[in-house]
Amino acid sequence: MASPPAGTYRRWVTEPETIDITDIAFGGKAVGRLADGRVCFVPDALPSERVRVRVVRETKRFVEAQLDRVSEASPRRVKPPCPYFGKCGGCSYQHAAHDLQLEIKTNQVREVLRRLGGIEAPPVQPAVASPLPYGYRNRITVHRIGGRIGFHRRDGAGLVDIEVCLLASDAVNAGLMELRRERWREGARTLREHNERFGFHQTNDAVAALLLDAVENACGDGGGSLIDAYCGDGFFANRLAAKFERATGIEWNERSVAQARTRAAANESYIEGDVSERLGEVLAGIDPARATVILDPPSQGVDARVLDLLTANRVARILYVSCNPATLARDIKGLSGTYRLAAATPFDMFPQTAEVEVLAELAPVS
Numbered sequence: 001m002a003s004p005p006a007g008t009y010r011r012w013v014t015e016p017e018t019i020d021i022t023d024i025a026f027g028g029k030a031v032g033r034l035a036d037g038r039v040c041f042v043p044d045a046l047p048s049e050r051v052r053v054r055v056v057r058e059t060k061r062f063v064e065a066q067l068d069r070v071s072e073a074s075p076r077r078v079k080p081p082c083p084y085f086g087k088c089g090g091c092s093y094q095h096a097a098h099d100l101q102l103e104i105k106t107n108q109v110r111e112v113l114r115r116l117g118g119i120e121a122p123p124v125q126p127a128v129a130s131p132l133p134y135g136y137r138n139r140i141t142v143h144r145i146g147g148r149i150g151f152h153r154r155d156g157a158g159l160v161d162i163e164v165c166l167l168a169s170d171a172v173n174a175g176l177m178e179l180r181r182e183r184w185r186e187g188a189r190t191l192r193e194h195n196e197r198f199g200f201h202q203t204n205d206a207v208a209a210l211l212l213d214a215v216e217n218a219c220g221d222g223g224g225s226l227i228d229a230y231c232g233d234g235f236f237a238n239r240l241a242a243k244f245e246r247a248t249g250i251e252w253n254e255r256s257v258a259q260a261r262t263r264a265a266a267n268e269s270y271i272e273g274d275v276s277e278r279l280g281e282v283l284a285g286i287d288p289a290r291a292t293v294i295l296d297p298p299s300q301g302v303d304a305r306v307l308d309l310l311t312a313n314r315v316a317r318i319l320y321v322s323c324n325p326a327t328l329a330r331d332i333k334g335l336s337g338t339y340r341l342a343a344a345t346p347f348d349m350f351p352q353t354a355e356v357e358v359l360a361e362l363a364p365v366s
């Protein structure tokens with residue numbers, strides 16, 4: 001089920017109505033139907049629950065509601081441990097047992113690959129769990145507005161003042177405590193556990209290590225060339241270079257490229273630039289039929305020019321790491337004449353939140 005689309009709403013609060021929850025949409029809202037047949041999106045409910053809701057916004061086809069009461073609770077409902085849960089915009093699933101969160105995310109990835117990717121039976125593996133369901137974040141960004149320091153509220157009405165974030169590691173929470181004692185002007189501040197890092201760094205170290213292992217496995221025996229597009233500081237290329245004759249990273253963040261070069265092996269090089277402008281020259285200098293391409297773009301996905309280049313140059317495999325299943329599905333569809341989805345594995349990089357990371361393995365169509 002897709003998230004509620006943006007549109008013109010009538011805004012009101014109605015008398016409560018009881019509905020049965022059948023699904024969870026991307027973004028974390030539960031889905032049921034009102035007696036009049038319209039789809040109803042409501043936060044903090046779970047599949048198989050019967051809940052009482054109050055409609056707060058409506059269109060002809062769907063409504064958005066507030067949870068009034070859980071009449072019949074799921075056996076997989078748990079007590080959210082965080083006092084800010086429900087108000088804070090960061091978490092969506094603290095009320096769901098961790099294994100249920102994994103099922104929800106796996107189903108969502110399968111559904112989006114079917115709906116937006118045009119794949120009838122997507123080969124989606126069960127989600128790989130985060131070893132730490134809490135305390136996993138090695139960085140958080142907090143905001144200051146007026147006297148408050150914290151995260152944006154779920155309802156968009158300013159900030160929730162946060163003393164501790166249960167998703168953050170102890171080191172990051174210690175930084176938050178210090179920051180609260182400092183005087184700083186309004187704005188955003190990122191607190192990092194890994195202070196030495198520049199540019200992008202994976203948020204959940206334990207899941208990042210599992211993802212790296214999975215990418216390495218998917219490379220098989222390697223050989224030929226590796227292209228690590230959107231490579232950051234060379235997280236994938238640096239580990240995998242030994243499996244290939246040569247490895248080339250492409251990244252437009254100057255400091256990330258500089259960092260990657262400091263530990264590069266002899267067969268490992270980095271190009272500073274836009275992937276859509278530089279990928280062509282890299283492909284022209286290698287044998288595409290013996291090449292592995294890693295794509296790890298930001299949430300917008302890859303540029304159409306990148307898809308065109310990969311269509312014109314059939315590579316041995318594409319390993320697409322995505323933090324946005326919707327743009328992943330769009331891009332897989334864009335490559336579908338030349339490549340097929342061989343496997344997709346969700347990674348639980350952000351437990352308790354509505355976010356999910358996916359590794360998609362694409363092979364040339366035979």
Ligand SMILES: C[S@@+](CC[C@H](N)C(=O)[O-])C[C@H]1O[C@@H](n2cnc3c(N)ncnc32)[C@H](O)[C@@H]1O
Nearest residue numbers: 200230231232235251252253274275296297298
């Ligand atoms: C999701 S991060 C992945 C980084 C790296 N693969 C890792 O795992 O640490 C995406 C990276 O792509 C870079 N980036 C975004 N758009 C780009 C573009 N058009 N060309 C080159 N790099 C880009 C960002 O600076 C960022 O480092």
